[in-house]
Amino acid sequence: MAIINKIIGVILEVIMKILITGGAGFQGSYMCEKYVQEGHTVICYDNFLNSDLINVRSLLGKRNFKLVKADIRDFDTLEKNALGADAIINFAAQIHVDRSVVDPKETYDINVLGTLNVLEVARRHDVRKLVHISSSEVYGSAQRSPMDEDHPLAAPHPYGASKIAGDRMCFAYMKTYDMPIDIVRCFNIYGPKQKDSGYGGALSIFTKRVLSGIPPVIYGDGKQTRDYLYIKDAVKAYDLILKSKKYQGGVINFGTGIETSILDLANMIIKIVGKKDLKPVFVDPRPGEVDRLIADITRAKKIFGFKPEYSIERGLKELINWYKNYKQEEWTKVR
Numbered sequence: 001m002a003i004i005n006k007i008i009g010v011i012l013e014v015i016m017k018i019l020i021t022g023g024a025g026f027q028g029s030y031m032c033e034k035y036v037q038e039g040h041t042v043i044c045y046d047n048f049l050n051s052d053l054i055n056v057r058s059l060l061g062k063r064n065f066k067l068v069k070a071d072i073r074d075f076d077t078l079e080k081n082a083l084g085a086d087a088i089i090n091f092a093a094q095i096h097v098d099r100s101v102v103d104p105k106e107t108y109d110i111n112v113l114g115t116l117n118v119l120e121v122a123r124r125h126d127v128r129k130l131v132h133i134s135s136s137e138v139y140g141s142a143q144r145s146p147m148d149e150d151h152p153l154a155a156p157h158p159y160g161a162s163k164i165a166g167d168r169m170c171f172a173y174m175k176t177y178d179m180p181i182d183i184v185r186c187f188n189i190y191g192p193k194q195k196d197s198g199y200g201g202a203l204s205i206f207t208k209r210v211l212s213g214i215p216p217v218i219y220g221d222g223k224q225t226r227d228y229l230y231i232k233d234a235v236k237a238y239d240l241i242l243k244s245k246k247y248q249g250g251v252i253n254f255g256t257g258i259e260t261s262i263l264d265l266a267n268m269i270i271k272i273v274g275k276k277d278l279k280p281v282f283v284d285p286r287p288g289e290v291d292r293l294i295a296d297i298t299r300a301k302k303i304f305g306f307k308p309e310y311s312i313e314r315g316l317k318e319l320i321n322w323y324k325n326y327k328q329e330e331w332t333k334v335r
Contacts, residue, residue, distance in 0.1 A: 017041040018242075019082050021072050021118060022091030024048060026194045026201075027133070029055035030235050031089060036065045043081050047071040049110075050095055055193055072114035075121070082121045087129040087242060090118045093163070097137070100159035101287055111162035112169070119173045119181075129180055131241050134167040135160070136187040136227070136255070136293050145259075146296035149185070149251045157288030171251070180248045182241045187255035187295045190315065191231030192322040202262065203228070203316070206269050207323055215278045216270070220285035222263030227255040227294045230315035233308040240304040247303055255295025256308045268313065272320055 018035050022028040023044030028051070035042050036059050044056055045068045059065040070077040072092045082088065093111050094100065100107040115132065122130045139147050140154035153164050167183055174181040196204035206216040229237075237254040241247070266280045300306040310318075 015039055015041075016086040017043070017084055019043045019045060019085040019088045020091065021045045021078075021088070022051065022093065022133075024051035024053060024056050024067070025091055025095075026050075026055070026191075027189060027231065027234060027238075028089070028091040029193060030231060031091075031238060032056055032059060032065070034235060034239065036062055039064065042066070043068060043085070045070060045072070045078070045081055046092070050195065052195075071110075072117050073109060075117045078117055079121045079124070082125055082127065085125070085127055087131070088118060088122055088127055089131045089133070089238065089242065090115065091133050092118070093133070093166075094159070095135075097157050097159045097288060098286060100157055100162065104158035104162075107158050107162045108165075111159075112165045115166035116169055119169060119179075122181075123173065123177050123179060129182070129242060130170075131182045131184060131238065132166070132170045133238075134170075134183050134185045134251075135163045136185050136253070136295065137290070138164045138167055138185065139290075139293070141290035142292040142294060145292070146257055146294045147253070148296035149253055149299060151296075156290065160288075167251075174249050182247070182249060183251045184238065184241060185251065185253050186234055186237065187227040187229050187253070187293055189229050189231055189234045191234075191319055192326070194231075203265060203269070203319065206266055207273075207316075207320055210269050210273045210275050210278060211320070211323055213275065213278070215281045216266040218262055218266060218280045218282050219289065220262075221282065222266065222280065223261055223291075224289065225259040225261050225292050225294065226265075227257065227259050228265070228312055228315070229255050229308060230310035230318070233310050236309075237300070237304075237306060240306060244304065252299055252303070253295045253297055254300055254306065255297055256312075257295055257297050258312070259292065259294040260312055265312070265316075268316060269320070272313075272316055 024046040137160040190203040194201040194204040
């Protein structure tokens with residue numbers, strides 16, 4: 001009997017109830033899929049501002065998956081769905097720089113006041129683990145390279161400023177209330193399911209255009225660089241953070257430590273797709289765009305042994321193959 005009770009105790013400790021805000025979005029949906037498959041109870045909480053139901057379509061009807069269409073600015077609904085949660089992963093955000101320039105108030109309301117709601121719910125109900133998804137955009141353009149977690153926070157646009165405020169509020173709650181809050185600053189994440197129109201991801205937009213025989217559009221001269229992290233490596237990073245018992249809060253970067261220019265990325269996609277006659281089109285720079293982002297992932301390596309598996313070439317090939325084999329047929333078919 002003692003052995004049986006011990007086994008039951010281990011199972012109860014391992015199986016969690018996880019609230020994932022922004023769970024139907026690009027990144028959040030991957031985490032929902034992972035944790036539902038592992039047997040955890042997952043509450044996917046999303047207002048569908050940046051998300052799509054198709055991202056979690058395969059999970060609908062699963063006994064351990066619940067979809068809630070709601071906003072993190074709605075405190076009562078958020079609190080109701082957080083009851084009994086062992087962990088919260090907060091992806092919910094207005095995530096686009098351009099949109100923040102057009103509507104800075106909405107960006108502030110979601111990214112600052114919404115994050116405050118998540119923190120307060122976690123505090124009131126003693127949630128064991130809160131993983132807050134911050135952004136490398138809090139740093140602004142690199143003042144030193146690579147950029148470690150102590151790099152100055154100097155975002156030049158409303159989106160970055162709102163993420164700084166949410167990031168620092170998480171830090172304040174961690175220190176004031178002794179809460180286990182992980183503030184994750186992932187660098188530019190890309191991969192299948194990322195939005196490819198409007199306020200979408202650059203690599204997804206480039207891929208869609210090139211596959212359609214249309215040249216990619218580059219803002220500025222294309223010399224600005226980014227550290228691109230493939231979605232499967234990002235999923236691994238978030239999972240390491242959530243399940244870690246030795247790391248109980250703080251700021252941590254995840255990236256590759258390798259920078260690539262926007263122009264090189266566009267040409268790489270053109271080459272992989274085989275549209276050699278296409279040439280990128282250059283337009284005026286975006287307001288507030290940073291020139292350089294490159295992660296120092298020393299802390300992630302030291303604490304978790306984190307090592308990204310995907311080179312930019314491998315990740316782009318997988319993204320392009322997904323578009324060829326799935327996106328252009330199935331995704332369009334269900335819309």
